[in-house]
Amino acid sequence: DAGVIQSPRHEVTEMGQEVTLRCKPISGHDYLFWYRQTMMRGLELLIYFNNNVPIDDSGMPEDRFSAKMPNASFSTLKIQPSEPRDSAVYFCASRRTGSQETQYFGPGTRLLVL
């Protein structure tokens, strides 16, 4: 099993540019989560999907952030325009239905906005 796949692993961009982060969940998992991790705020849940439908996006910081899941095997997190305070590690995770199910994390995308 390939696990959760994220791309790119590293991204350096300039303020004002659009950034797109990608995630491929584990096959058969119907929940997908996007997290952001920083030294200041720790690990924050941004949004999660169930069966490709966004269920809770209350963690999305502002309108500059958007997430989509066009199909069961792909999701994107977009920041437009990006700002230096968006610099963080962004994790994608997936799991099957059931609160006892393990959530599997991807390796993360380390984003630096200059």
Next chain:
Amino acid sequence: AQSVTQLDSHVSVSEGTPVLLRCNYSSSYSPSLFWYVQHPNKGLQLLLKYTSAATLVKGINGFEAEFKKSETSFHLTKPSAHMSDAAEYFCVVTRDDKIIFGKGTRLHILP
């Protein structure tokens, strides 16, 4: 409402001595509880999980945790620390769709 509290933001132990990372939870119903580990510049990896089958749960790398309902605790322990255990550890509680992460405990291993 659910919550999880990791009582220590940093813990330092000497190599070869026991490890104790504390976690208390609050949940209206029987929760599912997890411990994850994050090594530097890596993603989060599952250490172990409690799902009401047994109160003492054994995980990877010699770690275990005991669910104590009377104390609402799920502390993580290991008899003998190894240098490779230096990492950040997260206690997590879930119920239905809700998932709550603790703020993490950074474990330092002294030579």
